[in-house]
Amino acid sequence: MSLKIYNTLSREKEEFKPITPGHVGMYVCGPTVYSDVHLGNCRTFISFDIIYRYLIYLGYKVRYVRNITDAGHLEGDRDEGDDKFSKIARLQQLEPMEIVQKYTLGFRHVMQLLNNLPPSIEPTATGHIAEQIEMTKQILKNGYGYEVNGTIYFDVEKYNKEQPYGILTNRKMEDLLEGTRELGGQDEKKGRLDFALWIKAKPEHLMQWPSPWGMGFPGWHIECSAMSEKYLGKKFDIHGGGMDLAATHHTNEIAQSQACYHTSPANYWMHTNMLTVNGTRMSKSLGNGFLPEELFTGNHPLLEKAYAPIVVRFFMLQTHYRSTLDFSNDALQASEKGLKRLWDAYETLNKFSMGNVQLASDPELDVKVNKLVNEFDEFMNDDFNTAKVLGNMFELVPVINSIKDGLIKTDAVSSATLTLLQAKFKAYLEDVFGLKNSSANNEKLGDVMELLIDIRKEAKTKKDFTTSDKIRNQLASIGINLKDEKGGEMSWDID
């Protein structure tokens, strides 16, 4: 069964066919680094990290490009005034590039905590000014742009006469126009939907570069067009981002590429849904965004406790990427426990020694396990349905635990099945989903626990329950759970 991807452009799932067999080019719109990323931003990057990892799992050689927007983003998109970096820089009396540096590092740190793989290339807008100017020149040359006082605008209405501008989100020109304000007297633009490719900078503007049209800075949309073309070519496989980018940013990217190169940039447009809080979208402008930091420390009025980054990642995997996901304390708590249960079973599974069982003594169970495991790929191939894969994994947890406890005989399933189970759990939990144990511990602690377990075992053998209980209770009070297992063994974990 082949991979199917929901394409925003066609509004249906399509079979994935890469342009170059065996290779995938994927571009994802990254963060604008003028402030901390919030959890909603993180959701998108986690979703695409899973997609990236799964494509690698399938054997593709993937070039994953995710930009850092560090210039040009305007306040209010009125094509006037400061860009966001200059504004914050003035406020904090810093160089714009100090702002950029600070939040870029912060972003990468959070990505790492969430166990996202770094993209293959992470290009910045300021590093590609020349490319953006070139592209603007070409668009002008092709007749889709016009200059007004040193600012270059994209002529949307002209473009729309030749091809549908609102193709990505299925909107008609008239409807789009209805939703926009009238042009005021001081507006330079010809059309209400026109957007800036290059913006003339005022003298006091902190970030500006020379161009054929004077000093200025690039418009927001042109950077992604220029950088995706540079690293992935005029036409590549997947272009992704949050759903909020589809109507404006991605629509404009398509128009720019068409106007410049006469081709739509990507074959598959993927959009991840929003993270909500109490049913409302988490966003910077609404100020209801959770910072990862607040979550990891529990320092937020809506949170009862801190949650490990990996719990947050797991929480997001339980929902399909195209559904909205509501963020709540209860939901996170459920995820925390669920991940622990799943991971405990995974560690148990890894300790199984493979016998040499040719024939399963419980063929029915053997068939069931094979079916559940083989469905992992099937579900992922169906537009990356991580939630369903996890559902199957949880169905396998009782099987694993029962084998451990001797409730299911070791020869119930064949060695081949058990080997497959082990391999797929590893491949999915670690490689594709990028999960790990939520409770961090270190080797020294492990050694100490060995010692305590030894002492407790001795005490129990002597029926010295005062001592054995003391060890267990005191450990419990510092958050370490000691559990007796069948056969006298003991295991432990941290809350």
Added chain:
RNA sequence: GGUCCUGUAGCCGAGUGGCUAGGCAAAGCUCUGCAAAAGCUUCUACACCGGUUCGAAUCCGGUCGGGACCUCCA
């Protein structure tokens, strides 16, 4: 107003017309020196009203509710 998405058991959530995902919570039982963990069992839901169909949570129409986008935002 336009373009879409959505309404699933206490909570979170998956869901391809027929085979009742899964997690968390709750209850009972088993195991156990006691506990925890684990296992087993129970709680069997699809906003409402029509329609199509042998059969609908799933398709169609309508009603009501929620949300996103159309302004910067992943």
